[in-house]
Structures are given as structure tokens and as C-alpha cells.
Amino acid sequence: MDLKYSSEQDLLRDSAFGYLSSVYDYHARCRIVAGKEAIDRSIWAKFAELGWLALPIPEEDEGIGGDAVDLSVVMEALGSRLVVEPFLPTVVLGAGLIDLLATGEQRAILAEVAQGTAMLALAHQERGVPFGSPRVETRAERSGEGWSIRGAKILAIGAGLADHVLVPARISGAIDDAEGVGVFVVSRGTPGLELTEYPIADGRRAADLSIDIAGLSDSALLGGCENALPALEQVIDKAIAASCAYVVGGLDMLIRLTRDYTAGRSQFGKPLGRFQVVQHRLAEMQVKRIEARAAMQLAAIRCDGPRIERIRAISAAKVKVSEAARYIAHQAVQLHGGMGLTEELSVGTYLKHVLTFERLLGDTDDHLRRYAQLLADGRIDVRRGLVNEGAEA
Structure with missing residues (x-):
């Protein structure tokens, strides 16, 4: 399999890394995180100008029509600088779900995202519900000519900034049914939507939602769809x-920072980087980074493929990238000594993002179980490395 980028993707990569290296150093990031909104709207507008916000949006919706590999190129650049602007919740999760489900005038939101005039958030997680479970306790019921929604969501990244929050809610059936779930677009300021915003460990902000909304119009239900869980799983x-691409971008930076630090820091009359044990650690960090990057690239390639191939690659990548990132981040902190955990250096912030990445969107145990279930169902022949699409789910 060819994991090399096309010439257009190489240009996109050079442009993304070049721009971010000129405006988004660690001190700039610290100023942004300490601000009232924890984002820089002028930088967000530049993302729109560069076409990044339009990248995965279809051309008929004023987007560029790029694929998951194109998206991974930009995410890797964003991760190298630990960019906190809500690219993932707006462009990947929010716009991705609207693209899969929305019809007619509902799709106008995609053009707003591409132009940088709308931010989105997905509020899908509920307290006590494990990753991959079809359980949805938030309820939507017919109320006159519209809908009423009641429930609660947690850990919605970027929800405090969002112009529209996408809320999955159960329309019919029991709370664990695989069908009967729709996704509603709830605009900022809608009566009955209350957000409690807070920072998470890596500097981004999330929110818990309390929902008691009445009189939501029919147009709020994306595509009129009452079987939205497959689309939600896909997005x-x-x-x-x-997210794996974002983390891999950060691993490149961690290794570079550690190499430069050990080359300039002297102990026992010579630079730390000349000691064999340090060289061995740096070499192992580089091997782990290469392994993580290969898993990330394969996941991006499989994103738009058949479901079983997608799940296999995605869960494998989450596990591989998590393990590699934790090793690299820990080594980077140790090789920086006590300075590695101070706010003066960025190394500790990269570690915080790695630890956050491990917990969001399913942790390592969740994805090992998900992968193991494919084996148990006969969906993967591990001896031949093949996917059996004909096996029963």
C-alpha cells in the first residue's frame, strides 16, 4: 500500500506547517488559552481564507471536497503547534455529521462553516455511557408541530463557542436500541439550553449541557432521520x-525539542546528546513515532472505506498512537529533567494533550475491546490479515 502523499497534499502540508510556524509558537498559544474565549478569531478567519475549513465539505456546498487523508495533513500541522481553535468539533465532527445526514436548506450550515462564519459542536456523550454503546437517554418527543428535547450531555468540546450544537436524542424505542435516534441542530441562545463551560487538561474548553427545550421546529431534525447512529459512528x-494525526504532529515536535535540548545541555563536560543511553532513547522515540504515523495514515486511508475495514484501522490506530505517544511524551519530559513539567517549556503541555487524547473518543481498553469483538464475530481473519465482509455482524 502506498502511504505517500500526492503532490497536492505535499503542497498543502508545506503551506500548513509554514503558516502555523510563523504565527503559532508556544507563547502565542499560551496567550490565546489565557484569553476570554481561548481562541484567536483572526486565526480562525485565516483558516477559512486558506481553505482549511472547507477542506472536507463537498463542492456543491461551497467546499473543496477533500478526503480524510487531506484532512490528516492539516490536522498533523495543527497538532505540531497544539492549536486550540475548534477545528475538530466544527469541521470534522459537526460539518461531517451534517454532510452525512442533512438535506435541503439544512445544508446551508456547511457553507457557513467553510466561510468561517459558523462554529459547531457535537454533544453526543452522556454520563455513564461507554464508548460505542447505542444507549441514548436524552429524549425527543413530538410537541405540536415541533419537538421537545430533555436530557443532559457531558464533555462537548467547543460547545461554548458553537453557533449550533448537534444533539443526538432518542425519538423512539428503549434507551439501548440501535435505531430510533435522531440528531437535532440547536442554535446558540435557544431557550432551555444551558451550558456549563470548563477547561480540560490540554487547554481546550468543553461544556456540559442541560437540555429542556420545547417548540423546536421540524427543520432542526437532520434529514428527518430517525436512524442516525451509523452516521454518528462514522463521523x-x-x-x-x-485526532491521531493531530497527536502525531505533536510527536514530531516533541522529538525535535528533546533532541535540541539534549544537544545544548551539558553534563560531565559534554552535551547530554552524546551519551549513548540518551541516543538510544532518542532512537526509540523516533521508531515509535514512525510506527504511530504509519498507523495514523492507514486509518485515514480506511476512513471512507467499508465499515469493518474502517473500524479495524481506526481502533488499531487509536491504540498504537496512544501507546507510542505516551512513551515519547514521558521520555521527552524525563530527558528535559525537572524543566519538562514547568509551564516555561512546551513539553509538559504536549504530555497533557497526549493524556487527554487517550481518554477522549474511547480509551485504549475501549478500542481493544472493539477490535476483539471483530475477531470474535469472525469479521477479521487474523492469520491472513483479511477482513471478512460476509460474516454476520
């Missing part, structure tokens, strides 16, 4: 692949 998988 969350794409977000996992994009």
Missing part, C-alpha cells in the same frame, strides 16, 4: 483518525 471514527 466519530473520522474524528478519531483526525
Whole structure:
């Protein structure tokens, strides 16, 4: 399999890394995180100008029509600088779900995202519900000519900034049914929508939602669809692949920072980087990075493929990237000594993002179980490395 980028993707990569290296150093990021909104709207507008916000949006919706590999190129650049602007919740999760489900005038939101005039968030997670479970306790019921929604969501990244929050809610059936779930678009300021915003460990902000909304119009239900869980699974998988690319971009930076630090820091009369044990650690960090990057690229390639191939690649990548990132981040902190955990250096912030990445969108145990279930169902022949699409789910 060819994991090389096309010439257009190489240009996109050079442009993304070039722009971010000129405007988004660690000190700039610290100023942004400490601000009232924890984003820089002028930088967000530049993302729109560069076409990044339009990248995965179809051309008929004023987008570029790029695929998951194109998206991974930009995410890797964003991760190298730990960019906190809500690219993942808006472009990957929010716009991705609207693209899969919305019809007619509902799709106008995609053009707003591409132009940088609308931010989105997905509020899908509920307290006590494990990753991959069809359980949805938030309820939507017919109320006159519209809908009423009641429930609660947690850990919605970027919801405090969002112009529209996408809320999965159960329309019919029991709370664990695989069908009977729709996705509603709830605009900022809608009566009955209350957000409690807070920072998470890596500097981004999330929110818990309390929902008691009445009189929501029919147009709020995306595509009129009452079987939205497959689309939700697909877009969350794409977000996992994009998050893996983001983390891999950070691993490149961690290794570079550690190499430069050990080359300049002297002990016992010579630079730390000349000690064999340090060289061995740096070499192992590089091997782990290469393994993580290969898993990430395969996940991006499989994102738009058949479901079983997608799940296999995505869950494998989440596990591989998590393990490699934790090793690299820990080594980077140790080789920086006590300075590695101070706010003066960026190394500790990269570690915080790695630890956050491990917990969001399913942790390592969740994805090992998901992968193991494919084996148990006969969906993967591990001896031959093949996917059996004909096996029963």
C-alpha cells in the first residue's frame, strides 16, 4: 500500500506547517488559552481564507471536497503547534455529521462553516455511557408541530463557542436500541439550553449541557432521520483518525525539542546528546513515532472505506498512537529533567494533550475491546490479515 502523499497534499502540508510556524509558537498559544474565549478569531478567519475549513465539505456546498487523508495533513500541522481553535468539533465532527445526514436548506450550515462564519459542536456523550454503546437517554418527543428535547450531555468540546450544537436524542424505542435516534441542530441562545463551560487538561474548553427545550421546529431534525447512529459512528471514527494525526504532529515536535535540548545541555563536560543511553532513547522515540504515523495514515486511508475495514484501522490506530505517544511524551519530559513539567517549556503541555487524547473518543481498553469483538464475530481473519465482509455482524 502506498502511504505517500500526492503532490497536492505535499503542497498543502508545506503551506500548513509554514503558516502555523510563523504565527503559532508556544507563547502565542499560551496567550490565546489565557484569553476570554481561548481562541484567536483572526486565526480562525485565516483558516477559512486558506481553505482549511472547507477542506472536507463537498463542492456543491461551497467546499473543496477533500478526503480524510487531506484532512490528516492539516490536522498533523495543527497538532505540531497544539492549536486550540475548534477545528475538530466544527469541521470534522459537526460539518461531517451534517454532510452525512442533512438535506435541503439544512445544508446551508456547511457553507457557513467553510466561510468561517459558523462554529459547531457535537454533544453526543452522556454520563455513564461507554464508548460505542447505542444507549441514548436524552429524549425527543413530538410537541405540536415541533419537538421537545430533555436530557443532559457531558464533555462537548467547543460547545461554548458553537453557533449550533448537534444533539443526538432518542425519538423512539428503549434507551439501548440501535435505531430510533435522531440528531437535532440547536442554535446558540435557544431557550432551555444551558451550558456549563470548563477547561480540560490540554487547554481546550468543553461544556456540559442541560437540555429542556420545547417548540423546536421540524427543520432542526437532520434529514428527518430517525436512524442516525451509523452516521454518528462514522463521523466519530473520522474524528478519531483526525485526532491521531493531530497527536502525531505533536510527536514530531516533541522529538525535535528533546533532541535540541539534549544537544545544548551539558553534563560531565559534554552535551547530554552524546551519551549513548540518551541516543538510544532518542532512537526509540523516533521508531515509535514512525510506527504511530504509519498507523495514523492507514486509518485515514480506511476512513471512507467499508465499515469493518474502517473500524479495524481506526481502533488499531487509536491504540498504537496512544501507546507510542505516551512513551515519547514521558521520555521527552524525563530527558528535559525537572524543566519538562514547568509551564516555561512546551513539553509538559504536549504530555497533557497526549493524556487527554487517550481518554477522549474511547480509551485504549475501549478500542481493544472493539477490535476483539471483530475477531470474535469472525469479521477479521487474523492469520491472513483479511477482513471478512460476509460474516454476520
